[in-house]
Amino acid sequence: MKQEAAELDAIDRNLLRLLQEDGRRTTLELANRVGLSPTGASQRLKRLFREGYVKAVRAILDPQKVGRGTVVFIQVRLDHTAPHIFERFAEAISNASEVLECHMVIGGFDYLVKARIADMTMFQDFLERVILPLPGVRETHTYASVADVKPDALLPI
The missing domain is CATH 1.10.10.10 (Winged helix-like DNA-binding domain superfamily/Winged helix DNA-binding domain)
Known part of the structure; x- marks a missing residue:
């Protein structure tokens, strides 16, 4: 237990x-x-x-040094919400190496995606190659981070 x-x-x-x-x-x-x-x-x-309190021990890399210096947050709205669409979207987004996190949310859109890319010149390629072809995507809104105010925060224990 x-x-x-x-x-x-x-x-x-x-x-x-x-x-x-x-x-x-x-x-x-x-x-x-x-x-x-x-x-x-x-x-x-x-x-x-x-007991699962510690899931993994990992190194935190310097994003600039590994060519992933730009963070983008993408709001994704699906064309309709049905279990099979959610499942297909989750499976497809899980295979995108640029995506660090993806959260299903409640509100004006369905998913919030956090991705790291080389720079904004690579963003258009990432959007067209990875995000827009995902199952059920109707609309996206993207926000580029200009500063990491509190990255990789520790959990309060």
Whole structure:
């Protein structure tokens, strides 16, 4: 049975916070930071992974250095809303490497897509090649980010 977040103790929360800040910390360093033995910290970490509190440990890359310096947000409105259209759209958008996130939303449009591209000169190609051919797309509105005010925020623990 999975623990609920409210049932995590202070040590678990501290371990999760420390991992979010820097996933390369060693078990020994984590143990020292939370006041446990290395074995105790290791057991807790294994449990937090096993129970799904930690989904993955990844490196955060510099978007400029890997040729993905521009962020665009695209509002997508579908021509009609039906389960099969949602499923086809979700499957197709999941295969687009430029897309970082896609959220089904409630409001004046159906999806909010966050993508990283090289620059605005590549945006037209991305829109025509990836977004517009997606199943059911009727209308899009795009917003280009001019500054990352709070990128990759840590979850409050």
